[in-house]
Amino acid sequence: MQHDDVKSNVLTTTLESAINWGRKNSLWxxxxxxxxxxxxxxxALAARTDISRFGAEAIRFSPRQxxxxxxxGRISIKMMPVLIRIYEQMPEPKWxxxxxACASSGGVFDTYSVIxxxxxxxxxxxxxxxCPPRPEGVVDGLIKLQELVDKEKFSDYAPPATNS
Amino acid sequence: MSLADTLSQIKATFPETVFDVTEHAGEKIIHIQGLVVLDVLGEFQKSGFNFLADITAVDNMTLGGFERFAVVYHLLSQETAERVTVKAYVSEENLILPSVESLWKTADWQEREIYDLFGITFEGHPNLVRIMNPDDFEGHPLRKDYPRLGRKERDNFPIVERRIGRKAQRN
Known part of the structure; x- marks a missing residue:
């Protein structure tokens, strides 16, 4: 193998950053x-902002994928058990x-029925x-999340809790 | 039959149980005792008020009225385009009304909603269960004595911790 071939075909990185790179650019x-x-x-999914440019276009209505x-949106007391169940059905790692405003704080709905x-x-x-965020805000949030995913450390990954 | 004739006929048929007939914004409101609501609405239906536009309820706790709760029926005659409002009063001690589901099928879900939010029971309803709040919900939140922020039901869920990844070890 020629020296130039090696230079143009081999990339050195850490396993951590290679995996994080893959994860952050294909969020589902x-x-x-x-x-x-x-x-x-x-x-935000549609043509003007198009979050598929950031690798997050594979919308799945199945939490397992x-x-x-x-x-x-706002989460009512009747919807919260559903949300918890969906969150728990998603495989790790998950974000x-x-x-x-409503999902983050309840928004203007300070009533008995809204989380x-x-x-x-x-x-x-x-x-x-x-209230609601503009599609550009969604893209910004997605990029912020990609930065977080990129900084994840394998050493942070604690083993799952055991119930023995 | 015109609305005025129907109203005077109902007043003659139910002399004790019609409290009052008032008018607001050009539309008649008939105030009746709750237990006869099925008979009164049946009379209205026979005289051409064939469309039940809405059922709702009012808690008169701070307003004052003939009784604490009023169930309000909005009727429309599709022949004469006349509207009439029927207010059926029920007391706090005896929260039972006859269901009008046998006259209008649309009353089914409307009465379930009032049962859910005000706790008024409709006798003869085919499926009187909560329609909006969770099945295990306690209380009737549209009553004036129900606290606006609830009774901690919105704080009462299991907290799911992060299992792996960022900050997982904090727990």
Whole structure:
């Protein structure tokens, strides 16, 4: 093999950054759209902002095929058990984006029936502000999440808890 | 039969149970005792008020009224385009009304909604279960004495921790 071939065909990296690179550029979102944020999320998928440019166009409505949960809209007390179940059905590693004011804090709906922020019960990685956020905001949140995924350390991965 | 004739006929048929007939914004409101609502609405249906536009309920706790709760029926005659509002009053001690599901099928879900949010029971309803709140919900949240922020039901879910990855070891 010639020296030039080696230079143009071999790349040295760490396994960690190679895996993170792969993960961050092929996030498969599971949209949980319960309100107007869901409509804005659809706009983020469409031609003008087109999140497939960031590798996140493979929308799966099955949690078992997704690694990114996008909670878009207010979550009522009747919907929260469903959301928890869907989150637990997603395979690891998984990330959560809380899109919009209602999912992040309950928004203006300070009533008995609306969860005051999904981060009270499930872990959230990125919050997108807005009521509803513009599609550009969704893209920005996705890029922020990609930065987080890129910084993940294998040493952070604790073994699953055992119940012995 | 015109609305005025129907109203006077109902007043004659149910003298004790019609409390009052008032008018608001050009439309008649007939205030009746709750237990006769099926008979009164049957009379209206026979005289041409064939469309039940809406059923809702009012908690008069802070407003005052004949009784604490009023179930409000909005009727429309598709022949004469006249509208009439029927207010059926029920007391807090005896929260039972006859169901009008036998007259209009649309009353089915409307009455379930009122049962869910006000706790008023409709006798003769085919499937009187909660329609919006979870089945294990306690209380009736549209009553004026129900706290706006609820009774901690929105805080009462299991907390799911991060199992692997960032910050997992914090727990």
């Amino acid at each position: 979102p599971m949209p949980f759209g319960t309100a107007c944020c869901g409509i804005e999320f659809m706009a 997704s690694d990114l949960l996008i909670v878009a 959560v984006i809380s899109m919009g 005051q922020g999904i981060d009270r019960f499930i872990p959230v990685d990125v919050y997108i502000p807005g």
